Amino acid sequence: MSQKPPPKQFIKTPIKGTKYTLLVSSAKGGVGKSTIAVNIAFALQKLSLNVGILDADVYGPSLPKLIDLNEKPKSEDGKAMIPVEKYGAQCMSMGLLVDENTPMIWRGPMVISAIKTMTQKVLWKNRDVIIIDMPPGTGDTQLTFAQEVKIDGAIIVSTPQDLALLDVKRGIQMFDKTGVKILGLIDNMSFFKGDDGKDYKIFGESGVERTAKEFSKEFLGHVPLHQDLRRSSDTGKPLTYFEPDHEVSNIFLNIAKKIKESF
Secondary structure (H helix, E strand, O other): OOOOOOOOOOOOEOOOOEEEEEEEEOOOOOOOHHHHHHHHHHHHHHOOOOEEEEEOOOOOOOHHHHOOOOOOOEOOOOOOEEOEEEOOEEEEEHHHOOOOOOOOOOOHHHHHHHHHHHHHOEOOOOEEEEEEEOOOOOOHHHHHHHHHEOOOEEEEEEOOOHHHHHHHHHHHHHHHHOOOOEEEEEEEOOOEEOOOOOEEOOOOOOHHHHHHHHOOOOEEEEEOOOHHHHHHHHHOOOHHHHOOOOHHHHHHHHHHHHHHHOO
16 A cells, blocks of 8 residues: 655745744735734834834735835845835835835736745845735735745734634634644734723624634734724824834733744
8 A cells, every 4th residue: 555645845944134934814804914913013123122024915015004104125236125114123015116006917926926035035134023914815925935934923813703714714724734833813803992981892702712712722812993003004103113002002012922922
């Protein structure tokens, strides 16, 4: 009886100039993943870490808007790019390389090529951690990172509604199968606090916690639906950087402490 061939082993390359590489992912779009990624990055910065932020969502880059960044990356040799610095973080996004109104009508191989450029040909320097804002789904971009880039952990973001959690479960299984350690799950838009002081669970309750428990993953915390967080994202002034004492910033700081402890 013939034996099954061993699973294919992928050579995973670390991102030069960084110590730790973390993915912030959501298998479902529209759950606020990019806002979470940016605020986690600056919360980690408050914990005295040098951070980098890589926006890997080629089709819908959000980083330029989220941190009010429109400077083009420079290159000294025409090959490698120097990340743009903003608020003390080194940043890179496809949105910095093309006009914001230009649609990225690319097939999979072009996306993979762009990802390899941003991970292998960007001169990150002296970063303790780089936060990678992943696109939604479990497609080419996710597989490229999981199979070819040395990843130290993934953070999964979801709203608590059942529809979003169906995709989250697929994302968890994808990372498990590709050997990427999941650091934990975050429940975003968990509740809205009304003027009456009550918490309204608009998208359901405890769904992310239940999913974390189902798959034996850590639950990192609840992030509320808050107008100050929305406003800070729209104006490009991350809440955890500009208002570190805000109640929502404190939630991010507690999440960041848990993440740092996993290094």
